[in-house]
Amino acid sequence: MTAELRNVSKVFTDPRRGKGLVALKDVSLRVEEGEFLCLVGASGCGKSTTLNLLAGFEAPSQGEVTYQGERVRGPSPDRGVVFQEFSLYPWMSVLQNVMFSLQGKERQEDRAMEQLRLVGLEDFANSRPNDLSGGMRQRVAIARTLAMGPGLLLMDEPFGSLDEQTRRKLDNEVLKLWQRERKTVVFVTHNIDEALMLGTRVVLMSPSPGRIEKEWRIGLPWPRDLSSPEIVGMKAEIISRLQACPCANGAPVSMLGFDEEGT
Amino acid sequence: MKGSASIGRKEATDAALMDGAAQFSFRSERGLLIARDLGNAIIGLLVVILLWWGVAELMMFLRGVAFPTPPETLIALWEALMGADINGESIFAHTSASLGRWGQGYFIAMIIGLTLGMAFGTLPRLYDVGMIPVYVFQMIPGLAWIPIAMLIFGLGETATVFIIAMTAIPPLVINTAGGIREVPTVFTRVARMSGKDDSAMFFRVLLPAASLSIINGMRIGLANGWRVLIAAEMIVGVALGLGFSIYMSRYDLDFTSAFVCIVVICIIGLAIEKLLFVSMENRVRHRLGLDREDLM
Numbered sequence A: 001m002t003a004e005l006r007n008v009s010k011v012f013t014d015p016r017r018g019k020g021l022v023a024l025k026d027v028s029l030r031v032e033e034g035e036f037l038c039l040v041g042a043s044g045c046g047k048s049t050t051l052n053l054l055a056g057f058e059a060p061s062q063g064e065v066t067y068q069g070e071r072v073r074g075p076s077p078d079r080g081v082v083f084q085e086f087s088l089y090p091w092m093s094v095l096q097n098v099m100f101s102l103q104g105k106e107r108q109e110d111r112a113m114e115q116l117r118l119v120g121l122e123d124f125a126n127s128r129p130n131d132l133s134g135g136m137r138q139r140v141a142i143a144r145t146l147a148m149g150p151g152l153l154l155m156d157e158p159f160g161s162l163d164e165q166t167r168r169k170l171d172n173e174v175l176k177l178w179q180r181e182r183k184t185v186v187f188v189t190h191n192i193d194e195a196l197m198l199g200t201r202v203v204l205m206s207p208s209p210g211r212i213e214k215e216w217r218i219g220l221p222w223p224r225d226l227s228s229p230e231i232v233g234m235k236a237e238i239i240s241r242l243q244a245c246p247c248a249n250g251a252p253v254s255m256l257g258f259d260e261e262g263t
Numbered sequence B: 001m002k003g004s005a006s007i008g009r010k011e012a013t014d015a016a017l018m019d020g021a022a023q024f025s026f027r028s029e030r031g032l033l034i035a036r037d038l039g040n041a042i043i044g045l046l047v048v049i050l051l052w053w054g055v056a057e058l059m060m061f062l063r064g065v066a067f068p069t070p071p072e073t074l075i076a077l078w079e080a081l082m083g084a085d086i087n088g089e090s091i092f093a094h095t096s097a098s099l100g101r102w103g104q105g106y107f108i109a110m111i112i113g114l115t116l117g118m119a120f121g122t123l124p125r126l127y128d129v130g131m132i133p134v135y136v137f138q139m140i141p142g143l144a145w146i147p148i149a150m151l152i153f154g155l156g157e158t159a160t161v162f163i164i165a166m167t168a169i170p171p172l173v174i175n176t177a178g179g180i181r182e183v184p185t186v187f188t189r190v191a192r193m194s195g196k197d198d199s200a201m202f203f204r205v206l207l208p209a210a211s212l213s214i215i216n217g218m219r220i221g222l223a224n225g226w227r228v229l230i231a232a233e234m235i236v237g238v239a240l241g242l243g244f245s246i247y248m249s250r251y252d253l254d255f256t257s258a259f260v261c262i263v264v265i266c267i268i269g270l271a272i273e274k275l276l277f278v279s280m281e282n283r284v285r286h287r288l289g290l291d292r293e294d295l296m
Helices: A047-055 A094-100 A108-118 A134-147 A164-181 A192-198 A229-244 B009-019 B030-063 B070-081 B091-122 B124-139 B142-153 B157-181 B185-193 B198-227 B229-233 B242-252 B255-287
Strands: A003-014 A019-031 A036-040 A062-067 A079-082 A152-156 A184-188 A201-206 A211-217
Touching: A003 A047, A019 A047, A019 A062, A019 A211, A036 A047, A036 A192, A047 A062, A047 A079, A047 A152, A047 A184, A079 A134, A079 B185, A094 A108, A094 A134, A108 A134, A134 A164, A164 A184, A164 A192, A192 A229, A201 A229, A211 A229, B030 B070, B070 B091, B070 B255, B091 B124, B091 B157, B091 B198, B091 B229, B091 B242, B091 B255, B124 B157, B142 B157, B142 B229, B157 B198, B157 B229, B185 B198, B198 B229, B198 B255, B229 B242, B242 B255
Parallel strands: A036 A184, A036 A201, A079 A152, A152 A184
Antiparallel strands: A003 A019, A003 A062, A201 A211
C-alpha cells in the first residue's frame, strides 16, 4: 500500500464570516502500489481536497494521511502533483522549468532533456511556456513533475481545460507513461469517460459533505472500448448516482470563500 | 508561409485569401505605428499648451496679472539654457542640485521601501501590523512633512532628502508587499513540492513573479519624490534648487522663472517615466514571458 487516508475529515472555516464547510467527512481510502486510481464526482465533492491532502498542501482536520507508512507532514518530491491550472513559471524556459524540479545537482540539463523527450517536447526546450499551446504546457508540467522522480503521481484534472481531442491524446500518453514507469497514479477528473478509459479503479465521491460513494475495479486491458458492456454498465450506474445527488441540478455545493476545487 | 516582406498588408491579405494560405507575411508597418504614437503624443502636448495659453490670456484679460504664456516661458527657458541666471544661479545649478537631493532621497527610499516590502510580503503578521503606519505615512501630504523634517533635522539638505524619501517609501512598500502576496498559490506549491528552501522560493519564485508590481512601486515612488520637490526644498536652507526657485517666485514676483522651473520639472519627470521606466517594464515583461502574442 502506498498512501492512505484513515478516517479523514477536512473542514474549512471562514472566521470572518463565521461559516464553516465540511469538505470531507470520515473518508478512508487506500491507494495501492502501482494502481491507476481515478477520483470522480461533481464539483465540490472533495476530490481536489483529497488530492491536496495526499500532496501535503492541506492538513486533515481529523484522521490521518500516510505515505509509505509515514504520516504526511507537508509536500515532498516523493508525491508529485500535476496541477489543473497553468503552473509553469513564465519567466523560465521550458527546460529551466523542468530543471527547477530536479533533485540533485549533477547532469541537470541532460536529465531535464530526458524528461522532455519522454513527453515529446525536446525541440521546445528553449521556448517560453507562453509560446506553447495548452496541451504542450500540460505535457511540460508532467515532465517537470516526473523529473522529481515521485513514487506517487497526483493529477488534479490535468487536462480539464483542454479540448476533447487533445485531452484524449494526452490521456493515452499518461497511460503509456504509467505502464512504462510503473508509478502509482491518483487522477482527479469530473469526466466519467476519462476515468473509465484510464483507471484500474474508479472512486466516486459525493458532496455535502464530501465522502466516498462507491468504487469500481476495472480489470479491462487498454485501449478500452467505451461501448463495451462492462464500461456502459458502470457509466450508467455512475451517472444515475450522480443525478441522485442534490448538486446535479446546479444547487450550490460550495460556499463562497471555500472554493476548495482551486479555481 | 505566403507573401513576402515587400508587399503591403492589404495586398498580402487579399492574396492569402485567394490562395487559401493559412499564414502570410507582409511589409512591417512599424514605422507607421511609431509615427502614429508620436503624433498622438504631440497632440496631447498641444492640448496642455493650449489650455495653459488660454488660461494665461484669460487671466491677463480678467485680472490684469502678468501670467506667463507658453512663448514667453519658452523664450525664458532658452535664455536660461544659454546661461541667464534664475534666482542668482544658472538653471543647470538648480537642476543638478534638485536631481542630487532627489537621487539621495530615492536611493534611501529604495533601500528601506524594498526591504520592508519584501519582509511584509512574506510575513503575514508583519504585513497586518506594518501596513497601518505605511498607509498613515502615505496620507501625509508633502507640505505636512515640513514641520516634522524641521523638528528632526532642522533646516538643511538632510531635511529635504528626508521629505523626498518619506513620500517615496509608501508606494515602494505597498507594491512590493502586495506583489509578493498576490503570487498565485500554484507557483509557491510547485516550489514547495519540489523541496525548495525559503531562499530559493523567495529569489527564484516570489521575486520574479512580483517583479512587475515592484517596478510599478518604484515608478510611483520616483514620481512622488520628484513631485514633492517644491515642498522639500522650502526648507533646504540654500538658495539652490528648482523647487526652491518656484517657492521664491512668490516673493520676488518673477513668475516667468517659476514657469521655466515647472517646465523643467515636467520634462525631466516625463523623460524618466517614458524613457527609463517604460523600457524597464518592457524588458521585465519580456523576461517574464508576458509579451508574447498568441499569434504563433
